Amino acid sequence: MTADTTLYTPAEHAAMDTALAAALAGPRGANPLVGAVILSPGGEQLATGYHRGAGTAHAEADAISEARKQGIDTVGTTMVVTLEPCNHVGRTGPCAQAIMAAGISKVIYAVDDPHDPAAGGARTLRSAGVEVRSGLALDRAFDLNRDWFDAVAAKRPFVTLHIAQTLDSRIAADDGTSQWISSPESLADNHGLRGLIDAILVGTGTVLIDNPRLTARDAEGELFSRQPVRAVMGLRDVPEDAAVRGADGRFVHLPTRDPAEALGMLFGQGVRHVMVEGGSSILSTFLGAHLVDELIVYMAPTLLGSGTPALHDLGITTLKDAQHWSWDDAGGGAVRMLGNDLRLHLRSPRGTVGTIKNSALHKSLVPRSEAAEHVTGGH
Numbered sequence: 001m002t003a004d005t006t007l008y009t010p011a012e013h014a015a016m017d018t019a020l021a022a023a024l025a026g027p028r029g030a031n032p033l034v035g036a037v038i039l040s041p042g043g044e045q046l047a048t049g050y051h052r053g054a055g056t057a058h059a060e061a062d063a064i065s066e067a068r069k070q071g072i073d074t075v076g077t078t079m080v081v082t083l084e085p086c087n088h089v090g091r092t093g094p095c096a097q098a099i100m101a102a103g104i105s106k107v108i109y110a111v112d113d114p115h116d117p118a119a120g121g122a123r124t125l126r127s128a129g130v131e132v133r134s135g136l137a138l139d140r141a142f143d144l145n146r147d148w149f150d151a152v153a154a155k156r157p158f159v160t161l162h163i164a165q166t167l168d169s170r171i172a173a174d175d176g177t178s179q180w181i182s183s184p185e186s187l188a189d190n191h192g193l194r195g196l197i198d199a200i201l202v203g204t205g206t207v208l209i210d211n212p213r214l215t216a217r218d219a220e221g222e223l224f225s226r227q228p229v230r231a232v233m234g235l236r237d238v239p240e241d242a243a244v245r246g247a248d249g250r251f252v253h254l255p256t257r258d259p260a261e262a263l264g265m266l267f268g269q270g271v272r273h274v275m276v277e278g279g280s281s282i283l284s285t286f287l288g289a290h291l292v293d294e295l296i297v298y299m300a301p302t303l304l305g306s307g308t309p310a311l312h313d314l315g316i317t318t319l320k321d322a323q324h325w326s327w328d329d330a331g332g333g334a335v336r337m338l339g340n341d342l343r344l345h346l347r348s349p350r351g352t353v354g355t356i357k358n359s360a361l362h363k364s365l366v367p368r369s370e371a372a373e374h375v376t377g378g379h
Helices: 010-023 059-069 095-101 121-127 138-144 146-154 184-194 204-210 259-268 280-288 360-372
Strands: 035-039 045-050 078-083 106-111 131-134 158-165 170-172 199-203 229-233 251-254 273-276 294-299 335-338 341-347
Touching: 010 035, 010 045, 010 059, 010 078, 010 106, 010 138, 035 059, 045 059, 059 078, 059 095, 078 138, 095 121, 106 121, 106 138, 121 131, 138 146, 146 158, 158 170, 158 184, 158 280, 184 294, 184 335, 184 341, 199 204, 199 259, 199 280, 204 229, 204 280, 229 259, 251 259, 273 280
Parallel strands: 078 106, 106 131, 158 273, 158 294, 199 229, 199 273, 229 251
Antiparallel strands: 035 045, 035 078, 294 341, 335 341
């Protein structure tokens, strides 16, 4: 079920296309990908914004800031945005208030925000006299963030799984050596990701074998100002002198082998984006449980022929049950060269544009969106 496209002008359709494309420039994670475009009363695209990740300006505020940089008067303009403007104060202020302060008189958004603390922006805007419509490109906007929507509905963190491997899918040689399969450029990229996520998760086996620090560091080895929670999952004890414990109180041991239970524990501690690293067992456990939203693989042009495989048995015995991942253009592209390595970025095999219409979450969002299409400011 989608919006009546006749309710929107060609300029509004074009603006939504621009907003959806802009959203892909941002990284996936704790926050959804969002793009926004400001239109003049005559339908000219004046400014475009997008969300660059947790803690940065939301797409609406980014577009308003861009308009101000250009000296553009936003009073009486229209904002076209891929997700309902938020209505809460988190690391940044509520977008609904920013829109009203900018004098924007009309807002068109694609899909409702299911995140309880953030929802309600449309209602706030209408109460202030802003005309609000929703549902334009709903299916495309839903598919853009379907993995994030899944995580929100399940009340679990968004899960990124990271693998650094050889061409023949080995993460260590027979003697256990694995540092460094990846190039310095891949390592730097990985540490950049660590600086954005809420938590990094490995298994107790990785801790006992490799004794990793799991910190986010620059090329000189200096710690970033923002550090992820260092989580270790498993029933074995973590040694008191393990490097992962650190001295900053940001270590947590999750005494379980159940990936869903581990994610629930982290969610209860405020974690909204976790990156799973570590050995074959934990990688396979999360993939086999279909609890991975995003896959990032650093592939080095190296062959070992033997050694530790990246993955163990996923419980797949026939080709028809294989996991078919999708290339993901978000956050810099699906395939990039990093030094001598290839960086592969993929989305989970859950759902497609053709099937999301049947999802429970999609159905729950549609009635509110479609009802809102015909409601203007002041109601």
